[in-house]
Amino acid sequence: MRLLRDPHLEVSLHVDATPQQVWELVSDVTRIGEFSPETFEARWTRGSTGPEVGASFKGHVKRNGVGPTYWSPCQVTKCVPGEVFEFAVGTDSTTVTTWGYEMEPDGRGTRVTEYFTMSPALPFRLYWLVMGPLRGRTNERGMRTTLERMKAVLEK
Template identity: 75%
Template sequence: MGLLKPLGSEVSLTIEAPVREVWSLVSDVTRIGEFSPETFEAKWTKGSTGPEVGATFAGHVKRNGVGPTYWSPCRVTRCVEDEVFEFAVGTEKVTVNNWGYRLEAQGQRTVVTEYFRMEPSLPTRLYWLVLGRLRGRTNEKGMRTTLERMKKVLES
């Protein structure tokens, strides 16, 4: 049964800011270092300059804030202005996981949901079976921290 569980989770937060402002922030990967506890910088790559399906960027990561740093290649997979920004982490041939933001306008407020999901393969399902609960909690804490930091900036 453990192999069939969802390979991801999500966290939502209401931000007192219009969806346009929230969109501008979540889709600007060059600002992620201001908010994420693990990805402390990112840059557009391979000629990409902004959010659109197929655009590429690299995130500079320090997992759990400890250990060595590394660059993760990413590719935008969904990009609907004011609604969803999603990207795949991995190479062009192998996606490890997906991260994204869903936005729901509520007048001058926005409900923003950050989510991640692992790609369903035997190795990721085994990884999730063994470490999923721990990794899921770590990711949920990181997503909540990211959204709270974004909220602070957007509401100030």
């Protein structure tokens, strides 16, 4: 049954750039405001200065591009240049969501996949049960927009 599995969405796109070039862009969290329709800025925190497993940053979010803004604490969970950049959103003790980018060679370019996974904890599953259809569509549109904007920069 779909509701019992971890809520997971992903969007993929071909980019005429190398996996390393894509990785350098997606792992530079300070540039997310150029691409995301919801996260309009981000900065490294807790002494972190760049992408590596365990590095901390925070994203300044405006849900659906409207309403109040808030800062989301994040921590890098996977970081392999040219392959994957992933981060958990939440507190030190609770991950709410995990977001990431995977890159794989695709002809003369790269197939880049942005993905989102909701925490398997019961409160988040209940949230997804109620808000999942709407939030899922919004996240999917946002991921597509983010990737298309990154593609435009990478292919200049």
